[in-house]
Amino acid sequence: MEGVTEFDLAAVRRDFPLLSKQLHGRRIVYLDSGASALPPHQVVTAMATYQETTHANVHRGVYGTAEEATRLYELARKDVGRFLGSKSGQDEVVFTKNCTEAFNLLARSWGRANLRAGDAIVLSEMEHHANIVPWQQLQEMLGFEIRWIGITEERTLDLSNLDELLDGAKLLSITATSNVLGTVNPITSLAERAHAAGALIAIDAAQAVPHAPVDVTALDVDFLAFSPHKMYGPTGIGVLWARAELLNAMPPFLGGGGMIKDVRLDGFIPADGPQRFEAGTPPITEAVGLSAAVHYLESLGMEAVHEHERALTSYALSTLAAEFGSSISLQGPTDGPLRAGVLSITIDGIHAHDVAQILDTYGVCVRPGHHCAKPLMRRLGVNATARASFGIYNGTDDVDVLVEALHATIKMFG
Amino acid sequence: MEGVTEFDLAAVRRDFPLLSKQLHGRRIVYLDSGASALPPHQVVTAMATYQETTHANVHRGVYGTAEEATRLYELARKDVGRFLGSKSGQDEVVFTKNCTEAFNLLARSWGRANLRAGDAIVLSEMEHHANIVPWQQLQEMLGFEIRWIGITEERTLDLSNLDELLDGAKLLSITATSNVLGTVNPITSLAERAHAAGALIAIDAAQAVPHAPVDVTALDVDFLAFSPHKMYGPTGIGVLWARAELLNAMPPFLGGGGMIKDVRLDGFIPADGPQRFEAGTPPITEAVGLSAAVHYLESLGMEAVHEHERALTSYALSTLAAEFGSSISLQGPTDGPLRAGVLSITIDGIHAHDVAQILDTYGVCVRPGHHCAKPLMRRLGVNATARASFGIYNGTDDVDVLVEALHATIKMFG
């Protein structure tokens, strides 16, 4: 990735070792970045190098490699903070195990401390299970109300009754970009309306952060969660960003070493700052990999990434429409600036599972299923879609192979 | 690591890239495996290769690499199960983010479901915070009693009142090997006595699994937790093993994708088996690394590992005694088969932090502090120790450098 000024697809692809592999004798067409993105060699190498030259546990050692490991781990917090436009990553970035744990932390720490029977929070019907189940589990314990923003026929949020839903609510927790529909939600205005109603706003940025600039200060949100493995980083690590004032007031979540100031037989005193939420040995190697992913994306420029994927999405939407007309359906809004690169395909009479299976033989990797969004699937009236989702390494040639493979699928089952 | 039949220290060392690095111009003497072990190149390479040739999200994709990723992830469960002597790893091994999360899971799933005000559990005063704080947090919610097994002057468990402590208790949760004292606890007999009293037994095997054969069937324990990063595997993953009947009866812990059968707006149905406890994208790359660590240790043979470290520990204990007499103290039992390779050093008038700092300049990596065992430190009457802990790559030459560096420390502060 040297010397890329504009978005140079060929150069980007060379950074991803897996793309030079074959699948069933064909070029691999990876269209499953929405589930997990491939890591570039920069990330793989950063992790391997850390493991081979530096590894030590963090936060307590005074010897050379332990100091360096601690420095790298804390630097990752700053890198993520900067990437998100946070003013002080070191005070606001908590490393979890994945995006899902970030929502569990939010629910069981902030939620437990702030929600009572009679209170309400607002979610949307297009949420991923990660932003549903933790609230349902908490609801079972505390008995507050969960209100749902519906979905229009255009597959966008139905905001017609938002004032009503927000009335008296304490939190709006909502996805920035739908992992099924590709709908990009209007976070700035949602944040404004939530705050005006006296509610906080948390956003699920798992499908947003890898694809477009996200700035927590500009968006004026209170909490944000995402998954490094969806932004070309490693598995085994997740991120919760929270405004420092809020984070400082939150009680601990998981208990153990590292999150305490003191432990006695009769109780403990929790630590301050992000550490309060990081019990036990943290994902150190993974934080190093995440830093590398942040640097990688910064070197490409998130504006350039966004433009590239926007153009590709437009190409895909128009090509699929032209090639298949109404014989395949896409669950999502029509093309436009608020349409992300997620194509949820359904074909009458052919189950998504079968579609994906046949696509595989063409080297095309898509994901069939409910995409951890069962309430949304019920709302859409489908039990599964075959989802193709774009990453920085995808190009129009990938869409062309997808089209070829879809034709073959329809022919086989026709 | 080809062709090692007996324990071949030189060959083992060649597997650890970090050991060929220098620290302050000296050979690195890594004596901090108790905090985190170094990963051999086999582990690093397995992870990098997985990332570069296979990576995909698990459990839902049908395309080639997703199938392979799923297979490798589930294989890791079996590898760990086999390593622990479990009859069905695929039903009994849950991947968490670290050993600490494993105890949180145990407390908030099994504990929440089974403990009430009036109940009691038994811990020991030599526990790591990971096996204390989660129970204290749960105690705050539920109000049961925590009873403590004390510590003798010989730095072993004081079992004189065990019957009393176990009387009516529901769980004995105890460390197999102390991370501060090096005390190896008599788990088989503790399990027998716990069961006889009608209690279950959970063991913290973080400091046991990397150093000696551990067989859950032979030990007849009910739960076991450990940390892969302490057994030459990666960070970002932990293990809870639980007997299948117990695991199947436990309610979910974290909520999100992957741990459900169904989600509706008004509630969810949890999945069966280990998956119920694995919300969100699991540590896939890390599971691959863990498999490699298991294979690596299996190729050495855990009996051989144990013998090597036992001999080294004996050498260290007798050498330190001969060199320093009473001018340094070791917090732990005297030498013998129940003495693990953990040396907690205190020197009158020199703080552990300073000891560790000076040792660093000799390339010697030890850890100063309370080692996440503050109740134990209070019991010992010290506020910190400088802990040297052994791994498979340590030899008597490492002990000799330690001795040299300790002499220099005493001279400097003398």
Added chain:
Amino acid sequence: MADLEELYREIILDHYRNPRNRGELQPPAVRVEGFNPLCGDEIVLSLLVEDGTVADVKIAGSGCSISQSSGSLMSAAIKGKTVEQARGLIATFKQMLSLGDDDAIEEGAEPVPVNLRSLGELAALQGVVKFPVRIKCATLSWNTLAQGLDELPAS
């Protein structure tokens, strides 16, 4: 790809497009739901057993060609059979699909010979073995049947 053609044999596609014994039965038939959480496939099995024999069976639900054709093939295979025969079929069918199982391979176990002829048309599902993720699709209706047989009122 040869494997793919093995998976999607004509007979499977036929049972997918034209499922046999489609529908639900009223009580006293036993009704059992099977569910594959990974892909959302559902099977609703209605089972009427009289005098130890499967007098009638109906299949509802929705899912992929493998899960649905497997249900259809199963319904045709068990109708008129005794409960014991149905249980035998479950075992044989599962054996056919578990030959490629990691467990068996790892432990160097000898593959158990399956009498494919005894499976009749069901043998068409053998191609699934090459697609480990799809084995759950193929076995869904069979696990549901096993559950249904367990839930039969004691006669």
Added chain:
Amino acid sequence: MADLEELYREIILDHYRNPRNRGELQPPAVRVEGFNPLCGDEIVLSLLVEDGTVADVKIAGSGCSISQSSGSLMSAAIKGKTVEQARGLIATFKQMLSLGDDDAIEEGAEPVPVNLRSLGELAALQGVVKFPVRIKCATLSWNTLAQGLDELPAS
């Protein structure tokens, strides 16, 4: 190692072995506890301020040579100083130790010139800069002092 000798200067070892102003004061002195959770170091600061001046100060607690000598050096430095001067000293001391900070380096900020002479003996702690993990040891007593000054009863 030159760095190590910079860290453990003679004056630091002297203050560690022979801490000045050791002990605790009775009320009306303000008593504040400082705690470094990473290493368990503790500082107990007793502060008696009269007419805006630090009339007396005592230090108790336990910890490493850096945290304890820093406390001792601090006590000697602030005794007799005004509250304002003490605050100034906190700022200058922290500035001395933050020159090597990642933040400053990363953002290419110009190092703020610190008047080391104004620190007197305290300048001996400058060697800590090369040991980032130990900076928390050196600043423990100063953070405790800052807290103590904040907690002074309004006069």
